[in-house]
Amino acid sequence: MIWLIMVATGIFTFGTRFIMLNRVAERELPPWLVEALNFVPIAVLTAIIVPAVLIDPVSQSFSILDNQRLFAALIAVTVALITRQVITTIGAGLTTLWILEWLV
Amino acid sequence: MSGARDTADVPAKAPSAVDEFWQGVRDELPLMFGVIPFGLVFGVIGIESGLTIVQTILMSSILFGGASQVVFAQLWAAGVPAPIVGSSVCVINIRHVLYSASIASYLKHLSLGWRFLLGYLLTDEAYAVSIRRFTNGYPGKFQHFHLLGSGSLLWASWQASTIAGVVVGETIPESWSLTFAIPLTFIAIIAPIMRTRAELAAAVSAGSLAIIGQPLPWNSWLIIAALGGIATGWLVHRHDNAKRRNQ
Incomplete structure (x- = not known):
């Protein structure tokens, strides 16, 4: 089953990259669709980030106060805004989390 | 050059x-x-x-x-x-x-x-x-x-x-806790590109829907939050553009 889904989504993904390179798709995308598609990365990635930070992976409970991952994520946002580098952001976030877990 | x-x-x-x-x-x-x-x-x-x-x-x-x-x-x-x-x-x-x-x-x-x-x-x-x-x-x-x-x-x-x-x-x-590297990677991707009010609105609504939607069956919160975020961002973008044109 996993292979079926992998191949199907793989073909779909290839299709999204290939489709407009064809003479068949001579028409331009409607402007409203282009505008909407611009929001896809921000909407999807935020929808993954927020629960991963606010919901405890073990107890599945929601917490804002006394949440080490939230603090680590805020440090990561700051580092991301300053350095604009994936590696430093991951490093800062993980190090903060490790220090907090070690302290508490 | x-x-x-x-x-x-x-x-x-x-x-x-x-x-x-x-x-x-x-x-x-x-x-x-x-x-x-x-x-x-x-x-x-x-x-x-x-x-x-x-x-x-x-x-x-x-x-x-x-x-x-x-x-x-x-x-x-x-x-x-x-x-x-x-x-x-x-x-x-x-x-x-x-x-x-x-x-x-x-x-x-x-x-x-x-x-x-x-x-x-x-x-x-x-x-x-x-x-x-x-x-x-x-x-x-x-x-x-x-x-x-x-x-x-x-x-x-x-x-x-x-x-x-x-x-x-x-x-x-x-x-x-290496799985925490996933949200960190995504933070690194989107934090620097967040510029406009519309992008912020898209993020806030997608994030809120992702939390509110947690009890929904089949983990469908992800799709609902993504589509809600896209729609919100697009509506705010339209609204802001219309306002700019009227000024």
Whole structure:
């Protein structure tokens, strides 16, 4: 089953990259669709980030106060805004989390 | 690159196919700082999510899209029904239509084989460097070799870092909380590009819906939050544009 889904989504993904390179798709995308598609990365990635930070992976409970991952994520946002580098952001976030877990 | 001499040299020596290919590779190099750690993280996460070594490694060439692969592994590990896993991956990857549309005028004249190959290589990172070359560079007839260069380097480094991550992932203890690297990677991608009120609105509504929607069946919160975020961002964008026009 996993292979079926992998191949199907793989073909779909290839299709999204290939489709407009064809003479068949001579028409331009409607402007409203282009505008909407611009929001896809921000909407999807935020929808993954927020629960991963606010919901405890073990107890599945929601917490804002006394949440080490939230603090680590805020440090990561700051580092991301300053350095604009994936590696430093991951490093800062993980190090903060490790220090907090070690302290508490 | 300045002065009249450089400008005068342009028509005499247009870049060859090999020049363009290596220019693409060189332009892609700085992006390796983001791609290689991301590939490593995916390799580790694939294994930790319970995918086999072969599944994790082959996903990097079958799907070839970082964020979507991570989501695939995460949802699959959570026991989410296959159709929901599939449609979540599709929603994430639909943005490529934009790249395809925007780069089409430079590639449409190529043979079907070329368009297949370059379509397959059209990732966020390869698109980002090659569209800059196409719009600002020499309009030479070997232009497309630039995308072949940037795309090939990206492909090779993505495969290699996935394999490295799989090898490392087998030995990393769970207590290291390495799965937290996923949200951190995504923070690194979106925090610097968040600019407008509309983008902020898209993020806030997607984040809130993702929390509120947690009890929904089949982990459908992801699709609902994504679509809600896109719709909110688009409406705010429209509203702000209309206001600007009226001023």
